[in-house]
Amino acid sequence: DCKAYNDYRExxxxxxxxxxxxxxxxxxxxxxxxxxxxxxxxxxxxxxxTHNVHESVQVMKAVAKK
Structure with missing residues (x-):
């Protein structure tokens, strides 16, 4: 079953x-x-x-918390 979504958060x-x-x-x-x-x-x-260092840091912080 493949479902389409309009909002990635779903x-x-x-x-x-x-x-x-x-x-x-x-x-x-x-x-x-x-x-x-x-x-x-x-x-x-x-x-x-990412597009910049700020975004990269945010991704790294999220992964480090995991």
Missing amino acids: IINRKDIDAVCIATPDHWHAIQTVEAVNSGKDVYCEKPL
Whole structure:
């Protein structure tokens, strides 16, 4: 069963999903990665993961807390 979503948070909040593949427009990558990691998901993200150092630090902090 393959379901479409309009809001990525619906997928991140699902308890039956362990990992996500982020293939959205670049400006969403860091935000979605941090939220997914904070929700306990494993993440595979297309390049670029982030656009700047600030976003990179936010991703690293989220992963370090996991």
